[in-house]
Amino acid sequence: MPIAAGDPAEIWDVWTRVITSEDYWTTDGRLHNKAFSGKAFAPPDNPSPWTYELSGRLLSLIEHLEKESVAFCRTKQKDFAGVMYQNVENLRSDGSGFPIDVIYTPYDEDKAHSDVVVYQATDKSHIFAVRDWLQDFIQHVRADKVAAICALRRRAEPASPRLGLVGS
Amino acid sequence: MNALSRVKVKTAGTSPTQEAWHSARNINLDIPIITIVLDTRARLQVMEGQHRFSALTGLLDNAIRKHVSLGPEPWVASNFEQYLTESLRGLKLFRVGSKSVDPFLSKRGDMYHELSILFDPACEHVNNLWSSFITRQSHTSASETIAAVFHSKQNSSAATTNYDQLLEWLTEPKTLDPLAHFGKYSTPNWDGYDAEPIGQETIDAARSFLRMLPDTFGGPDIAPGSDGTIGLEWVFADGPLRKLFVDIGPASVWSAYWRRASGERGGLPHEKITSQTKDVLEKVFKDLST
Numbered sequence: 446m447p448i449a450a451g452d453p454a455e456i457w458d459v460w461t462r463v464i465t466s467e468d469y470w471t472t473d474g475r476l477h478n479k480a481f482s483g484k485a486f487a488p489p490d491n492p493s494p495w496t497y498e499l500s501g502r503l504l505s506l507i508e509h510l511e512k513e514s515v516a517f518c519r520t521k522q523k524d525f526a527g528v529m530y531q532n533v534e535n536l537r538s539d540g541s542g543f544p545i546d547v548i549y550t551p552y553d554e555d556k557a558h559s560d561v562v563v564y565q566a567t568d569k570s571h572i573f574a575v576r577d578w579l580q581d582f583i584q585h586v587r588a589d590k591v592a593a594i595c596a597l598r599r600r601a602e603p604a605s606p607r608l609g610l611v612g613s
Numbered sequence: 614m615n616a617l618s619r620v621k622v623k624t625a626g627t628s629p630t631q632e633a634w635h636s637a638r639n640i641n642l643d644i645p646i647i648t649i650v651l652d653t654r655a656r657l658q659v660m661e662g663q664h665r666f667s668a669l670t671g672l673l674d675n676a677i678r679k680h681v682s683l684g685p686e687p688w689v690a691s692n693f694e695q696y697l698t699e700s701l702r703g704l705k706l707f708r709v710g711s712k713s714v715d716p717f718l719s720k721r722g723d724m725y726h727e728l729s730i731l732f733d734p735a736c737e738h739v740n741n742l743w744s745s746f747i748t749r750q751s752h753t754s755a756s757e758t759i760a761a762v763f764h765s766k767q768n769s770s771a772a773t774t775n776y777d778q779l780l781e782w783l784t785e786p787k788t789l790d791p792l793a794h795f796g797k798y799s800t801p802n803w804d805g806y807d808a809e810p811i812g813q814e815t816i817d818a819a820r821s822f823l824r825m826l827p828d829t830f831g832g833p834d835i836a837p838g839s840d841g842t843i844g845l846e847w848v849f850a851d852g853p854l855r856k857l858f859v860d861i862g863p864a865s866v867w868s869a870y871w872r873r874a875s876g877e878r879g880g881l882p883h884e885k886i887t888s889q890t891k892d893v894l895e896k897v898f899k900d901l902s903t
Contacts, residue, residue, distance in 0.1 A: 453714075464803075465804045465805045465806070466804055466836070466837060467802075468835070468836045468837055469836050471834040471836075471846070471848075472834055475834075475848065476743035477834055477835075477836045477844060478844060478846050478856075478858055479836040479837065479842075479846075480836070480838075482837030482838055482839070482840070482842075482844065482860075483778065483808065483809070483838040483840035483842060484806070484807060484808055484809055484839040484840045484841075485772060485804065485806045485807075485808070485839045486839075488839070500806070517805065521802075521805030522806065523803075523805040551706075569868060569880075569882065569883070570870065570878075570880050571880075573858055573870030573880060574870070574878060576858065576870075577856055577858070577870070577872055580848075580856075597684035602731075605722075
């Protein structure tokens, strides 16, 4: 059964997000906590059960991760600084002190769109704690290593993609 | 000849291409800066940027007219050192450095070295000036400058305090302005995800904040925030503290979060960055280091 808008993502799927600033990389190769903050990690525009969301995409619905990431950055005239990612199974946790999930939230221009969502986090101290947790748990690769994520998809994804529009 | 004027002058032939210079080595060509240029004949020129900080440039102008001869007479070392140590004492702090001047601004096409003098009398606009200078300084090779200053120190009969300050500054990497390139985040949607611009006030506030940081944990990793803030972070694999996050802005406010090795979390809510912030930081850093 195809995934529908508002559904939790499948546990075998992988949530991804393009990194658009080299300044998010720290001197020792980590991803700075600000990569999980600010307006990108904000209360939802529409009434939702969660209080914060960080937009990204589901790997199972992305045909060519690297090409689409490059195209995204080219369109926006931004750096393609890498991709952050993590298995849905690992993200679906309350390890930060707040329940976190991955919800499928497609729209016309992006059928692969999904959000990492946080429930019950309301004030700045809550968000700091979530950023702390996300920084520890979300993985990341530089732009020239994106193929590593694709390899992860080949191991995790079912034999046939869930949406007809997704090939390979 | 003045000791500091021993900073050597590179000659033509080592000039980068104009394109390379402007694209990679000299980000802010129009920054306000007061510069003494030493040319191959050790003459002095005073160059001023687009803004005139009247009190400071006036002081510098007067000092140069008083102590420095632009004619064939050498620039007397003791006078210049006296100028630095006495005239600038009231300003508490100064920095001197050397860098190459854009050769394409020179009709002769030679490479010059600048001797730039910056002042930091705890004055915001001068602090900005200093930061701009550091930006430029970071694009030059410091080794020759350090060698020249060290040589000058050894051969100077004057008090060495100024040289010590200068050497400390030249050899300490963290004095480079880590926010020099943050101007690129001043436009909306700088991240492609609808980010808020990071305003100059926030950048200036972050610079002030960085100057107040204790050395306890070393320099932070700094990143832009898509809500118009600037984030500092320290992450440790061992020791009593695991993480310390600081958000600065928008504008001149800051907040903090930390997690100790024990798992205990803490933080500070939004506070205005003031002269008291340094005391707060020293207390917090001391507490977190134990």
